[in-house]
Amino acid sequence: MSAAEDAFIRALSRVLLAMPRAVEHDMARGGLLPLSEYTALMHLSEVQGRTMRMSELASVSNLSLSGMTRIVDRLERRSLVKRVRCDEDGRGWNAVLTDAGFAALTESWPIHLASVRRHVLDHVQGEDLSRLTTVLQRIATDT
Amino acid sequence: MSAAEDAFIRALSRVLLAMPRAVEHDMARGGLLPLSEYTALMHLSEVQGRTMRMSELASVSNLSLSGMTRIVDRLERRSLVKRVRCDEDGRGWNAVLTDAGFAALTESWPIHLASVRRHVLDHVQGEDLSRLTTVLQRIATDT
DNA sequence: GCGATTTGATTGACGCGTCAAGCATTGACC
DNA sequence: GGTCAATGCTTGACGCGTCAATCAAATCGC
Numbered sequence: 249m250s251a252a253e254d255a256f257i258r259a260l261s262r263v264l265l266a267m268p269r270a271v272e273h274d275m276a277r278g279g280l281l282p283l284s285e286y287t288a289l290m291h292l293s294e295v296q297g298r299t300m301r302m303s304e305l306a307s308v309s310n311l312s313l314s315g316m317t318r319i320v321d322r323l324e325r326r327s328l329v330k331r332v333r334c335d336e337d338g339r340g341w342n343a344v345l346t347d348a349g350f351a352a353l354t355e356s357w358p359i360h361l362a363s364v365r366r367h368v369l370d371h372v373q374g375e376d377l378s379r380l381t382t383v384l385q386r387i388a389t390d391t
Numbered sequence: 392m393s394a395a396e397d398a399f400i401r402a403l404s405r406v407l408l409a410m411p412r413a414v415e416h417d418m419a420r421g422g423l424l425p426l427s428e429y430t431a432l433m434h435l436s437e438v439q440g441r442t443m444r445m446s447e448l449a450s451v452s453n454l455s456l457s458g459m460t461r462i463v464d465r466l467e468r469r470s471l472v473k474r475v476r477c478d479e480d481g482r483g484w485n486a487v488l489t490d491a492g493f494a495a496l497t498e499s500w501p502i503h504l505a506s507v508r509r510h511v512l513d514h515v516q517g518e519d520l521s522r523l524t525t526v527l528q529r530i531a532t533d534t
Numbered sequence: 535g536c537g538a539t540t541t542g543a544t545t546g547a548c549g550c551g552t553c554a555a556g557c558a559t560t561g562a563c564c
Numbered sequence: 565g566g567t568c569a570a571t572g573c574t575t576g577a578c579g580c581g582t583c584a585a586t587c588a589a590a591t592c593g594c
């Protein structure tokens with residue numbers, strides 16, 4: 249491994265560990281949703297009917313199905329989401345974003361955005377943004 | 392947030408979640424050290440005397456001190472590291488890489504390298520490597 | 535020197551996400 | 565149409581890393 253590659257991997261590792269913690273911390277300080285829950289609600293808010301199958305939600309969130317079960321459990325307990333049996337398939341469940349869930353999302357996103365901007369986007373200028381996006385997408389797709 | 396920024400953040404999030412799991416998985420399949428333990432041994436192997444204070448090891452690994460205590464506990468149980476009281480400060484402990492630990496590291500690194508190369512480095516070509524490294528270092532430093 | 539504070543590290547309790555096992559429901563096949 | 569594998573999701577058990585509390589050694593103030 250070349251010195252440049254080594255430096256890259258070390259920097260990536262640090263970001264991998266430290267950056268999500270920093271954002272998570274900002275969210276917690278604001279009394280807001282943890283990142284995993286925020287992300288789930290965000291995905292729900294972006295689809296027609298604010299409804300997604302558990303498996304689909306897990307997959308777009310890059311989480312195991314059982315992990316998503318736990319998250320929706322927590323969200324449902326706080327009435328931010330409700331579970332509705334799936335019409336076409338009696339085994340399936342839909343997670344549906346409630347109005348309260350949408351409100352929580354609305355409350356959370358400015359802080360989330362500010363945190364992400366401060367910790368990440370502020371450090372990526374101009375042309376780098378699109379180049380890096382391409383690289384990251386390739387890495388993400390492969391995995 | 393612009394569409395480009397949004398794409399960047401989403402791609403970064405996916406990499407953050409998926410990539411370490413992929414590498415971890417490769418290590419586990421080879422019956423090798425988990426990433427956290429691998430990293431600790433690696434840091435130890437790189438310093439004079441293969442010795443580091445717990446706090447220093449935690450800090451270079453971007454982990455809490457108590458987290459590092461657990462990791463060194465596991466490593467010590469398998470005799471890959473030993474704890475030695477610190478001379479200059481009776482409260483402190485040094486983690487010292489043992490020969491067995493060094494051997495485990497030697498055994499692990501080819502698979503670790505191959506995994507990192509396959510999942511990450513193969514997707515970063517030419518000039519992107521240094522540009523991306525700079526950005527990641529800025530992000531890591533800030534946090 | 536002797537209490538009071540600070541510092542280095544460990545421990546207890548906890549939350550999170552994973553895997554493997556379990557439970558329904560569905561769909562295929564005879 | 566009844567059995568049997570496959571599918572969608574949940575549950576149990578577990579490992580990991582965090583925070584808050586704790587303990588011991590060191591340092592400061594007097």
